[in-house]
Amino acid sequence: MAEPLVFDGVGKIWTRELDGTLKYIDEKINSVMFAPQFAWEKVFGGESGYPFHLTAQDLADTLSIEVPRYSPLLAELSQGAATEQREVTFDENEEGILAASGYKIKAPSKFGGTFVTGSEEVYLKSPEGALTKLAKAATTPTAEQYSITADGTITSDSTNENKNIIVVFKWKKDKGTINGFTGTRKPKPFKFVHRFELINDRTGNPVQVQLTVYKAIGGGTLNVGATRKTPSTSTLALEVLEPDITADNPNGYAAEIIFSE
Structure with a gap:
């Protein structure tokens, strides 16, 4: 047409x-x-202002x-x-209240993943926003320490109850897509x-x-x-x-x- x-x-x-x-x-x-x-390249010559050839x-x-x-x-x-289909690991952080029973990280169960053991960092957060890092305890934790179970439940000394904590950690899924x-x-x-x-x-x-x-x-x-x-x-x-x-x-x-x- x-x-x-x-x-x-x-x-x-x-x-x-x-x-x-x-x-x-x-x-x-x-x-x-x-x-x-x-596009053309104009070729000029002589007195004329017009091209005599186009290349x-x-x-x-x-x-x-x-x-x-x-x-x-x-x-x-x-x-x-590059695109890959394989196991993927995500970085995460959560803020919560450290109850008497502890604080359980939520992202792995929320997103259908698995907590990466040993990836966590735990901080107390003051009302002014200052962060104090807690050390991981080998036994019963003190006020400057925490302990964590395999499913991601964090506990500390009773003096830290009802305080705000921030947890930075990793979790993974068996199947994901990576663009590299x-x-x-x-x-x-x-x-x-x-x-x-x-x-x-x-x-x-x-x-x-x-x-x-x-x-x-x-x-x-x-x-x-x-x-x-x-x-x-x-x-x-x-x-x-x-x-x-x-x-x-x-x-x-x-x-x-x-x-x-």
Whole structure:
């Protein structure tokens, strides 16, 4: 079709590794912008202020994607991060009241994890906020000491009852995901597909549209911050690379857009 169309809506995106392995799918995206860029170098000579020749410059096509959610796979695609599935350990701190029966740390049971034995640090907190570190007792604790059970219950001398304590400790889960960012990381190239639907304003009919970038490589800023009452967004700035000629791309197009009404 040759009719002009207004591009609105974002549809969904997915990526494949160059061997065809499906890597990432997302339909909760804010924007996708493919920006082909072509430029000339002007050649001047003689008296005229107009160029007498134009030399084509290197292409600078770009692809930008804004997404409102973090994903370990996005970290791989855009930043070259490593992703591991294995046991994970979290740092934690809690504040509570040291009762006569002691204080039991809450995070391991709350989050379905296991307390890391020996990882704790215990502090008394004064009304002014000053912290006094308690030493771990081998036997019955004194006022400057504490004891802890295997399940994370902390007790101390009776003189410390009803005082505020702060506990810094670690807990772990058997299964978790780790994104690792090294100083030598590099993203790997991939195939990118953006599938969406438009409306033909003249006929009112839906128009099916697909943007395919056959070889792109990641870049941009992946936002992993947290701001109060503000959702985070990440803008990925991808570079378009020279593709290989393959069975699904016999013409060797770097990118193509297809339409069907």
